[in-house]
Amino acid sequence: MKTLNYSLVDVFTTKPFGGNQLAVFQADSTLKPDTMQRIARELNLSESVFIRPPSDPEKEVSLRIFTPQVELPMAGHPTIGAAYVLAHKGMIETKEGKNEWIFEEGVGDVPVTVYKDHAQISKVEMEQPLPVFGDKYIETEIVAKLLSLSIRDLDPTMPIQTVSSGVPFLYVPIRSLSSMKKMNFRTDVWEKHFSGNPHTKHIFTFTTETEEPTSTVHSRMFAPAMGISEDPATGAASGPLGAYLVKYGAIPPTDHKTYFIRSEQGLEMGRPSYIDITIMKEGSEIKEVKIGGKSTMIGSGQIFL
Incomplete structure (x- = not known):
């Protein structure tokens, strides 16, 4: 043995x-x-x-x-x-x-x-x-249904889009912290509309409203295809999340080319997690992505x- x-x-x-x-x-x-x-x-x-x-x-x-x-x-x-x-x-x-x-x-x-x-x-x-930005998902009603939310809970200022640094995640921007907390992931909707596409089967949701004053973004991730109903901290998704936030101007730079971001995750699960993300940008190009903790x-x- x-x-x-x-x-x-x-x-x-x-x-x-x-x-x-x-x-x-x-x-x-x-x-x-x-x-x-x-x-x-x-x-x-x-x-x-x-x-x-x-x-x-x-x-x-x-x-x-x-x-x-x-x-x-x-x-x-x-x-x-x-x-x-x-x-x-x-x-x-x-x-x-x-x-x-x-x-x-x-x-x-x-x-x-x-x-x-x-x-x-x-x-x-x-x-x-370096993250690769994929297709935008335009079926907002289906995404809202997936999360047991209304379309009004989704943030229309940013797209629902796949981004990958090796594992693709579908990023869904949410308007508020209260909407994040009332979210209920529907596996039946996921199986019908999302599970068959490798670019949409892992769902990452976020809002720029946070519980902790030192945090930049509040996150939740659902991955039934991995055998994970909800993940308390997702490092592979956090680098692309930082790149997404930078690309769409959701956060200001810490200096002219560096962005320091803290993602809080797992709070709804009773497992508070804090992931530090650093994005280096030159001109319009993202040059480096790091996560740590x-x-x-x-x-x-x-x-x-």
């Missing part, structure tokens, strides 16, 4: 039982993808990540990321959480200050920065592929194979 050890981490939070749960496994290259998928389904967290040896010795590690239903080519909270565990446990030497690593993921090389302050891992940040170790376990 083989034993796999894992760490349980809450990502995008400083407090236990907040943020997004993540199981981080240290696995060798012999562990097969179907076994990893079964483990992710058994744990039934938003995602589980398997740290493996890199194919390129110049890189730090390779990551395989699974939801209960599918493998993902890239995801934010597993990347951030895996880096936190590697640094926290001393599995990769981490010096005081700034540490720059490269992870291999399904989208290619992902730059990761780990910040260590007085022997503590104070923040982990990842660079994401804090994590906390919450436990550990074993899987017997």
Whole structure:
């Protein structure tokens, strides 16, 4: 019998039982993808990540990321959480200050920065592929129905549009925080109108009204196709969210070419999460997208194979 050890981490939070749960496994290259998928389904967290040896010795590690239903080519909270565990446990030497690593993921090389302050891992940040803007979705009545809202709850100043940094999400702007809170996702509408299209099956909703004064945007994400009814923190969607907000002028720049954005998510689920987004822009072009945040170790376990 083989034993796999894992760490349980809450990502995008400083407090236990907040943020997004993540199981981080240290696995060798012999562990097969179907076994990893079964483990992710058994744990039934938003995602589980398997740290493996890199194919390129110049890189730090390779990551395989699974939801209960599918493998993902890239995801934010597993990347951030895996880096936190590697640094926290001393599995990769981490010096005081700034540490720059490269992870291999399904989208290619992902730059990761780990910040260590007085022997503590104070923040982990990842660079994401530049977002690609896809089609706009014009059936506003169907979108409102999907969320159990009226058309008046949707924000007409910005489009409903797909954006992707490796995983496509359909971004739905909402007028107010009160509309976000009364939202009720209808799986029957999703199955009929959204599930068959890879560009519309993951639904990300947001408003620029926030609960916390330090936040920029309030977010909720629904992904039945991943086996996730609602996600408390979605790193892979947060970089494209920042690019969307910048593109459509929803937020002012922090300086002439840099935008610092904080997304609050998971509050309706009782798992407050805070994702920091940095967008670098030159002229009309977005040149760099980063997301980051804090994590906390919450436990550990074993899987017997």
